[in-house]
Amino acid sequence: MERDKLDFRNGKIGNLFRAIFFPTLIGMLFNSALNLCDGMFVGHGVGSNALAAINIVAPLFMICIGIGLMFGIGASVIGGIRLAEGNEKAARIIMTQAYIAGAVIFGLVVIVSLLFTKELLYALGCSPTLEDLAADYLLWLLPGLVFFYLQCAGMMLIRLDGSPRYAMSVQIVGAVLNIFLDWLMVFPLGLGIKGASMATSLSCIVAGLMVVAYFVFFADKLKFYRLRLTVKSLRLSIRNVGYMAKIGMATFIAELAIGVMMVTGNYMFMSVLGESGVAAFSVGCYLFPLIFSISNAVAQSSQPIISYNYGAGQWQRVRKALRLALLTACACGAFISLVMWVGLGLLTAVFLEASETAYGIAVDGLPLLGLCALPFALNITFIGYYQSCERAGRSITYMLLRGIVLMVPGFVLLPRLVGSAGLWLAIPASELLTVVIIVTAYAWSHMRR
Numbered sequence: 092m093e094r095d096k097l098d099f100r101n102g103k104i105g106n107l108f109r110a111i112f113f114p115t116l117i118g119m120l121f122n123s124a125l126n127l128c129d130g131m132f133v134g135h136g137v138g139s140n141a142l143a144a145i146n147i148v149a150p151l152f153m154i155c156i157g158i159g160l161m162f163g164i165g166a167s168v169i170g171g172i173r174l175a176e177g178n179e180k181a182a183r184i185i186m187t188q189a190y191i192a193g194a195v196i197f198g199l200v201v202i203v204s205l206l207f208t209k210e211l212l213y214a215l216g217c218s219p220t221l222e223d224l225a226a227d228y229l230l231w232l233l234p235g236l237v238f239f240y241l242q243c244a245g246m247m248l249i250r251l252d253g254s255p256r257y258a259m260s261v262q263i264v265g266a267v268l269n270i271f272l273d274w275l276m277v278f279p280l281g282l283g284i285k286g287a288s289m290a291t292s293l294s295c296i297v298a299g300l301m302v303v304a305y306f307v308f309f310a311d312k313l314k315f316y317r318l319r320l321t322v323k324s325l326r327l328s329i330r331n332v333g334y335m336a337k338i339g340m341a342t343f344i345a346e347l348a349i350g351v352m353m354v355t356g357n358y359m360f361m362s363v364l365g366e367s368g369v370a371a372f373s374v375g376c377y378l379f380p381l382i383f384s385i386s387n388a389v390a391q392s393s394q395p396i397i398s399y400n401y402g403a404g405q406w407q408r409v410r411k412a413l414r415l416a417l418l419t420a421c422a423c424g425a426f427i428s429l430v431m432w433v434g435l436g437l438l439t440a441v442f443l444e445a446s447e448t449a450y451g452i453a454v455d456g457l458p459l460l461g462l463c464a465l466p467f468a469l470n471i472t473f474i475g476y477y478q479s480c481e482r483a484g485r486s487i488t489y490m491l492l493r494g495i496v497l498m499v500p501g502f503v504l505l506p507r508l509v510g511s512a513g514l515w516l517a518i519p520a521s522e523l524l525t526v527v528i529i530v531t532a533y534a535w536s537h538m539r540r
């Protein structure tokens with residue numbers, strides 16, 4: 092396999108960032124296209140209630156993404172530092188431990204979801220009208236979850252191993268396959284929401300197997316390592332897994348926050364605007380991964396550069412990588428907002444018919460939601476920087492602040508202050524307040540040096 096030549100220690104920061112960013116961005120855009128097509132097929136092929144049902148299950152899926160990215164980021168940061176120290180064996184052990192821990196956790200998620208399906212759905216904000224649709228979607232999603240973990244965790248590790256283009260190919264293959272199967276199962280086969288869920292599971296299985304194939308047959312430095320089955324080895328594994336989780340916790344919280352956003356939004360939109368409001372909000376939830384993916388592409392592209400040079404003690408290169416990432420985040424955030432404002436009618440029509448009540452609600456609200464893109468991109472980039480430098484406390488604090496501490500009260504209070512527009516402004520308000528806090532703290536810490 093032709094490998095990308097990335098010299099994290101001596102290569103030009105701009106060249107390294109571009110070599111990782113563009114493949115990562117392309118892969119993320121394909122995933123975003125998948126979300127849009129999934130919503131389009133379900134919205135037009137099954138109906139707005141099906142969109143609302145998927146929005147009920149989506150927080151659980153976001154939590155699973157968070158677990159995968161948490162261990163992927165944690166293992167990549169620690170592995171990058173160990174590679175900078177010349178310790179390939181330790182990096183391989185870290186990777187193997189991350190995969191074992193994730194597989195155990197995902198297995199438990201599947202078991203709990205099977206045993207307590209109805210209770211779980213109602214805890215996520217389901218209504219009797221949506222129960223059967225949501226249950227169909229959840230149960231057919233479960234077979235692909237463990238493979239989905241392999242894909243999530245593998246993306247960062249494959250990039251760290253010097254193969255961002257292979258990581259891109261995994262995302263593209265999974266997304267294209269999912270889009271094709273979505274269309275096939277929803278329209279020609281007429282399987283409805285069940286078919287959309289089956290399509291997601293099958294694409295996750297294929298992408299997960301591609302990741303396993305990379306580490307078994309193509310990897311350069313990061314390969315699976317056979318762990319010893321001793322008490323000492325078990326204690327070491329538990330310690331390492333705990334530290335990986337600590338480093339990657341902010342990323343888990345980011346996905347958890349999307350889940351919290353959906354659950355809180357579902358409750359508040361249901362209480363203020365009813366099921367049509369939830370369907371309109373689901374359009375925003377389908378578009379939010381576009382904001383998240385592009386912003387996350389910036390953070391994930393700078394992460395291996397920052398963590399490797401942090402491990403090598405090259406702080407000038409670390410700061411240069413951060414500056415470049417922040418400039419890229421500004422450009423990406425502004426572009427996303429522009430797309431959401433200019434393409435408002437087209438984006439809404441992708442999911443909903445113009446005759447539906449939910450369509451009008453979405454058209455009124457999406458421009459307000461689009462205000463969050465720029466501060467969100469800056470927040471994610473700063474938080475990724477703190478993760479890459481092993482400053483877990485700051486990254487966790489800022490992620491909790493933007494995703495839960497400020498957002499949940501915003502959903503509750505803003506509608507009382509400005510009416511239904513407040514439902515859409517809760518997210519932009521929390522992102523803006525957080526970026527002000529982060530930039531102020533960063534500037535203050537550097538002024539004191």
